[in-house]
Amino acid sequence: MHGPKYIETDQILKWSREQALQIHQKRLNEIKNDANKINCSPGISRKSGSRPQRFLEVERTLDIKKHNQLLLERLVEISSSRKKKEDPMSITQPIKSLNKLNRKKEAEKISNENERIARRLAEQKPRMPSKKKLDEEYNMYKKYKTSISKLHHLQTKKNLNERSIGSLPPIDREKTAKTARETEYDNNEKALRSQTPDFVKKKSHIDQRASSNSPFSKNLSPSYYKRKSDENTASEKSFEENINW
Structure with missing residues (x-):
């Protein structure tokens, strides 16, 4: 197996990885020793049964290596993510400006006001008058218009009569x-x-x-x-x- 291409700072994780690697190597050595004990003497029965058994052992070994590699990568990912959670305010993190904080507070305030206005508009009942009321107002205004027109016509007729008479005073016999x-x-x-x-x-x-x-x-x-x-x-x-x- 290839070693990691980075420097591990977590000693506990490093020790656990080394223990896993040692166990893995020990298991591989045991597999090799068991494979050497297999009788490879020529024989029809043994030859026919030894070759499939050998291929199965090799495939199982490859599967174990692949599985161990996946476990190691998974452990590395978990360790790196846990480290980021434990140190959110690292030195490399940029310092937030006060203007940005103020803008964020102002944006939250505006958002709350908009939500309050929208909720009030949704809860408020419409004030549009009904068609019946509009028709009644129209008829009333129409009557007023007719009355005013008649009054204006009478006043105009009266003025014309006074002009034709010349506004003469009453005759004193x-x-x-x-x-x-x-x-x-x-x-x-x-x-x-x-x-x-x-x-x-x-x-x-x-x-x-x-x-x-x-x-x-x-x-x-x-x-x-x-x-x-x-x-x-x-x-x-x-x-x-x-x-x-």
Whole structure:
């Protein structure tokens, strides 16, 4: 057998291997001695029986060597793996930086937060309203829209009517009649001043015509005629004074 191609530091393992090797060599020597004792004299019966027995011994020896080699390799692997487990912080192991540790902690923190958020989202019930509720809201908004449209139409129609009327104040019949009388009196006075001295005759004729053609002559009270007569008298006196002067 070939020896190991490395230096073994574990003395116990080294001693056990040496003992196994010695036992193996002793067994091989015994096999060789037993093989030499076999009678190899010529003979039909012995010749026919010795050759198969010899081949079987050789094959068994080869199998034992192969098995021992596999056991030795297995023991070496177990020893090396056990040594690595016993010394995890060896000198050759690189020193970890603080930044790497901080990044690892930060990554774990982010992962925990993501798991918590995902669990909360999975447990939370959906808040999407049902189709029935959406239909009810749609119908309600539609009614509001129709009401607002009608109100806007009525307001627009009202504004148009006010513009067509011109926003005139309500008619005051008494004030209108008074204004018409004052206008008529002013016109008569201007006509008298523009005439010749025989204005009395013409003025009485104008008064009669104005009183007959006036639209308010039928609805005027007696006090109006009295006041009108006083005004005409005062006007005539002032006109005569102006002429005499």
